[in-house]
Structure formats: structure tokens, C-alpha cells
Amino acid sequence: MKSQNVRTRYAPSPTGYQHVGNIRTGLFAWLVARQAKGKFIVRLEDTDRSRLVEGADQHLLECIRILGLDHDEGFDIGGPYAPYRQSERLETYKPWAQKLIDAGRAYADPYTPEEVNAFRQQARDSKKPFLYRNHRPENPPVWDGTQPLRFKSDPKPQSWHDAVMGDLSTGPEVVDDIILIKSDGFPTYNFAHIIDDAEMQISHVIRGQEFLASTPNYINLYEALGITPPILATMPHILATEGNKKLSKRDGAKDVLDYIREGFLPEALVNFIASLGWNDGTEQEEFSVAELIEKFSLDRVQKSGARFDEKRLLWLNGAHIRKLSIDSLYEKVADFWQPSSESYDETYKKQVLGLIQERLKFFAEIPELTEFFFTEPTDASVTELLHDPKNKQLRKLDDTEYRDHKPPQARR
């Protein structure tokens, strides 16, 4: 593949906030695109009308903006393949569905949900996996748009290559007649993403491990549609700090914006998220965004899941903070000063910052760490101590050295 043709996408469903687990997929897609000087596309997969969360689309945009994952095409800015919101693309799915119907590769599902559930329960009771195609109707009715439209699959063994997982293969028993269009007229993810990726010329599909099991179905669909599959890259899950569960909102995965609100640096977050499941093979731990773009590669992504360890994020953020000049640090912490600091000027606050920079892990700690610089002591003995000329630390406050804005290592 020519590098200028690399087009990756981040295509979440607007069903809530972004957390470290799902934003990593977006970060990796972005890195692949930027490294290859390709395009990064942000698409919204909003075909499940019942799970939509208001404001989730704006939240997503805010997250990628703050993390610096700039996009070239998207549901907010448009692009050559607009619209990029699946709910606005219903017309583009129709001809593809019709093509399958005409070829005898799609049919109307005549059963009620209750009937299908009964089949499902039957399979469960006999401890067998459920396969709809075992109940495939012999003479399905003409599809009138009110029933689900199902894919008439061609079950067979399949093998394919995954840019992260390597060579994979499955037997015919995993291929089934998946639903393409739901009875409400919206396509399923399974159908819509394949059409959109093809129409939008997506070169790499980078997504989480939960899609691994349905990939054989997608390959079957690609074949029926006559579409050459893109490069597939499956990311391992990020595990919650406790237990063995995938990191999820339910298990307390934090909103990415919450980290920003607590005063984590976007570049530290990006560094941290990238190193969850990826490293460049050297002993380097701290990476700038530019270095990540240069060094990232899908084939060095870990196959196994990585546990989310906030202690490591804390350390990494502290390390990034220590590298900042006082001026730059001062600029970034503007929103974190406590009320008692209001009457103090910039010069004084920068001096205070210089004193705490080395131990600062995230900006929300600032009030706690600096309160005594902004309050008059009430105890007489403390006052006496403060005026003790032998107290070197306090003398530094009068020192002019911090006005030079040197990084802390350069002082002394």
C-alpha cells in the first residue's frame, strides 16, 4: 500500500463519554495516519437509536481536540465522503443491500423476535452455540423493509491476517446469517461499517478485540459484496485496575476529560495510553507526541491485554511536568489556583510553582501544596520561624533566581 493512501478512522458510537480504553483505539489510528502522512477520519456510528446519549458527539470532539488528535474529515467538518454520521447515510446503504438481495445473498427474516429468542434458548439449553442459519427459512417473504434483512452467509473455513494478532483462522461454524438492516430501517454496525469503510477508502480498520469473533462474518460479507477488505488490526483490551475485566465505564473507567480537569497534561496522557500495549523495543519510557508518530508501529503492539495502572500515569505526568519551563507550567495551571492566591501577582506565583514543580503529580494538587504560601500564619511561633534568616528554603522566595525561568535542574 502506498503510504499516501493510508486512511484510518476512529468510529465510536455516541453512547457516552470517552475513556482511556476506547480513546486508545483512536490514538493508534491517528498515529498510523500521521506517520504515513495519510488521513484521519472521525465517523459517528449512531445506528442504535435507543442507546444515543445527548452530547456524546461533542464530548468525543472535545476529547480528541484536547489530546491533539486532529482529524482531516469528520462528522463535524465534513469531507469528500460526507456525511460522516451513519444515521445520515441511510440512502448509501440501500443500493448495497439491494445488490445482495438481487444476488440472492440477503433475505427477509420472517420470524418474530420471540421466535428467534426461542431458537436461541433452544441452542443454549443444549449447550450449543446459536446459529440463525440453522433456521434459515426456505421461502422467505419479499423484503418490505419492516422485517430485518439478513445476510445469506456462505459458511466455510477462513483464514486471514491481522496486523497485530498475526495469522488467524476459523472454521465454518462461526459464520452466520447476520442482520444487515434492522426492522427500524437502520443498518447494523456489522453492515454499515463495511459499506462506509469501503466508500470512504479506509485502508486500516483498527478496533478492539471484541470484534475478533465477528471478523469471519465480515470477511464473508466482503466477499459477497465484492469488496477488498482493508488491513485489519485488532487491539487487545485494556483491563480494569481490579479484577480481570475489560476497562469499562461500569467498572469505573474515568472520562478522559476528567483527567484533564484534574490537571493531567494531554501529552502525558497520550504517552501513557500509547505505552499501554505498545513499546518501541528500547528502554525509552517517555515519548513526545512527535516521537510516537515517528516510532509507532502496529506490529509492535502487544497481543495480550494490559492492565490500567494509574500509579504509572501519575509518575509519567509528574515526569512531563518536571520537563516544563516555569513560564509554560504557569500558563497551563491557570485554572487551578485557589481563591486565596488571587491577590498575589504572577511573579510570586511563578516562584511558588518553582518550589513545588518537582513534587507536583497533577495540577489539582496545587491548592493543597501551596496554601501556606498564600495565608498568613496565625501562630506566633510560626511567624518567628518564617522570619528566621537561617531558613534557606524561605529565603529562596526572595531570591531572584526564579525570575530567570530556568528549568529546576539548571538551578543551584
Next chain:
RNA sequence: GGCCUCAUCUUCUAACGGUUAGGAAAUCGGGUUCUCAUCCCGGAAAUAGGAGUUCGAUUCUCCUUGAGGUCACCA
């Protein structure tokens, strides 16, 4: 239960089939520092188990075990 995937210190991870299995976080100890932190030095800490291939296996193969995913008109 079927199918798929994965498996190195507590955690994130490194190691063309040949290393005293390395680094980082956390932790413990020491040094620097008027405190804390930073910084420096050091300690403890791992190849899940069993076969096989090989002169030699963390690395290749198989089995076992464990973990995860999936079997939705969710993505």
C-alpha cells in the same frame, strides 16, 4: 457449552533458538538535601505446569491449566 485469542517480576514491558532473563512504575534500604520532592546508588521480585524438537527453548510444536472475547434487530 462451542469457537477464537492470549500467557515473562505486583504492574507496564524487553530479550535473530545461545543474556548472570534487561528496563520502568510501585516497594524496601542507602546517599545528596534544613523538610518533602527531585536526583544518584543498591535490594527484593518473573519465563503458569508438563511433554516434545534441538548441542541448546522465554522463544518452535503438542497437551494441561488459567485468563479474556464472542455466540444481540449493541457497537
